[in-house]
Amino acid sequence: MENNQYLDMFIEETKEHLQQLNEQLLVLERDPADHDAIHAVFRSAHTIKGMAATMGFEPMVWVTHDMENVLDAIRNGRARITPDHMDVLFKAVDLLEAQLAAVEEGADLAEIRTDEVVQGLKRLIEAPRSGEGGTVLASGTNASVPASSGSGSVPAESAAGPAFVLDAYQQSVADEAKREGFGVVQIAVRLDEGCVLKAARAYMVVDACEQFGELVKVEPAVEELEQGNLDLDIRLLLIMKQGTPEAVRRALLGISEIREVTVEPWTRPASPEPSSPPGHAPGPPSIREKFPAKTEPAKEPSPNHRSLKSVRVDIERLDVLMNLFSELVIDRTRIEELAKHSGHQDLLTTVEHMARISSDLQNLVMTIRMVPVDTVFNRFPRMVRDLARELGKKVDFTVRGGDTGLDRTVIDEIGDPLVHLLRNAVDHGLESPEERRALGKPETGRVELVAYHSGNHVFIEVSDDGRGVDREKVIQKAVERGLVERSEAQAMTDGQVFDLLFQPGFSTKDVVSDVSGRGVGLDVVKSKLEQVGGKVQVESKPGQGTKWIIQLPLTLSIIQAMLVSLAGEKYAVPLHSIVETAVIHRQEIRDLHGQQVIPFRGRVIPLIDLERLYELHRDGIREEENVLIVRRGERFAAFIVDEFLGQQEIVLKSLGRYLQQVFSIAGATVLGDGQVALIIDCNAFLAA
């Protein structure tokens, strides 16, 4: 099949819709009356169906088709959502995911069993109908026949006569159009026998028809028409969006070299719907048929609906791009200098312009590498839900900070560790509902996943309000495993004790469950995170819950910073630690036990002497000084700078492995002119 060029697009878009399905189904599970969610789910299923049909992935069409029928019944109020509905629909999404994975690997779709899910969907479709008579559902149930036939290879008997052979998808599009009150006409066009430009005429015919509405089907397929692969007859099925059949006829007759045109209303074949057998896919798909979006009325666009426009780029190519760009910046700086020397005005202006463009470009290149953590987080709600059901626990799972940006390479590595920690939280952390009730806690446990930028790192926290980690149990286990001596264990801080959890082969749960507790989890989590330069630690209070805190490196993450100059050097200060900028008079600076202090908002805060700390040499002493006031929690500090150079997004880079842990330096960034500016870690001045 010639749709390789569309395959990537299909996979990418289907993934997005599957994600949308998962998300919206979760919304629906929480609030079965949420109409937006039902519509969103329906739309995604419908779109997947359309795309799969175009690509010839019939098994995916069957599944989505039945999903649609189930959802349609819900949408029209003919069926109520039951937990059974949710389970079956979730399973259907899983099946679609498996099918898509097979498509991606080039495996045979027929290998994946669909019967269980399809039967489940069928059962749901049947259920409401038995109560209310099937008229309303008629079109849906008819069209679902190919799915029930399993192989979908019912021969197309009704092809005789003027009726079109439509596949399940086209059928449903036509049905739906009729249901919505649009006229559907079939058009037969015969070209003159002496026609020379058949392809051109055919193109004009298609074009003319599209002035009146939506073409459901063209025979021969559009691509064949474009290549001139046709005799004299073209047949089209058109959903009339405007005009009359007669107008269509006249428009078509207006095209030269057309002998004959008939336009008549289309009626669906009465016999059970034959679908074209898989081998007889209706030619290469035409781009016009590819997106069924227009036939689906675009009412109530879901606010969550994301843009589908994306391009996949190899991360290495981005690295190369970024490095090439940096070289360009260096050369630009050189040209700037040369231009200044030459004093040539036009050259100077051009170089200035170039400088502006290249700094925009630089920001762009750097942000391209950033991916919101959502790309990893978005599969977790579903996972937690399934896990909770499996374990018979009630979980209220919330995600915050999904838009926090993280470098692509880091993103790729954090998925597995987070899965471990979340499973751990639900399985080990949370008590069963009965247990919780007995403890006077709400039955529904809370699990929270939070991401945020702070103190020059990206933090991701997984917390639960469960039973917490039992210090004694940990010690006991660690002693049993010979990880520590009991005597030294007693003297350890909670932090040190909890760190034992990350030792290889450590597990506190005595019963090894299917979910976690094999003791292979936490040390793997730790080493995986360390690979990307991250850290993980635990905070826990018995009976109140556990919080896993992952700290990820700032390498390449982008933050907002204030650029300042001091003694001829430029520094960047992360904006999140800055409270404000101020001007102080020299006489406001006091000396308190050898520490310079200044008044600030009714308190006295230390004035950090960066000049001395960094061994800088400023010229002279000013009467008025610019100060930057920074904070960490309730601690404040100030330091003097020469100038505020403005605020900008910077890309955090490490100083390299050779320079680890330099006091008060969190890393460096490359400025627009190619120079390196150090990033000041204010926390160092604010430590307890």
Place this chain on the structure above:
Amino acid sequence: MEEEVRELDREVKVIVFQLGSEEYGVEVYQVLSIERMQKITRVPRTPAFVKGVINLRGVVTPVIDLRARFGLPEAEYTDDTRIVVVGVNDMEVGLIVDAANDVIDVPLSRIDPPPAVVGGVKADYLRGVAKLEDRLLVLLNLDRVLNAQEVAQLSAMSW
């Protein structure tokens, strides 16, 4: 016998650079690039031989003054001054040298273990000394020269 001959004939390709009157060598596979002197951003509270960091095609790379590292008197930077960027143990570091202008093949048979001190540089930092026809080449042991732990300790001390 033949094996032995081949062993003796084996050569290593070495980048040669100058520090004062001495010539030093680093095996070519450890050298990533050779750069002209450029603006170095000073990093405070690091050992004196750490001159700072530079932007090397988008990668922030630490730079050390090799003279200072070896405890030799520091010299003014000139047009000949080069930064030899080396990669060792996943670290990339620039070494400031007086000049770098040669690549030569050194037969392994010509390399002798280093005497205790060569031109004021401790044997610890050296891999060996190659005696060539008209010159003496000191081969560096970069694993020892670039010791991140040592730097961290020195940095901590300076605080």
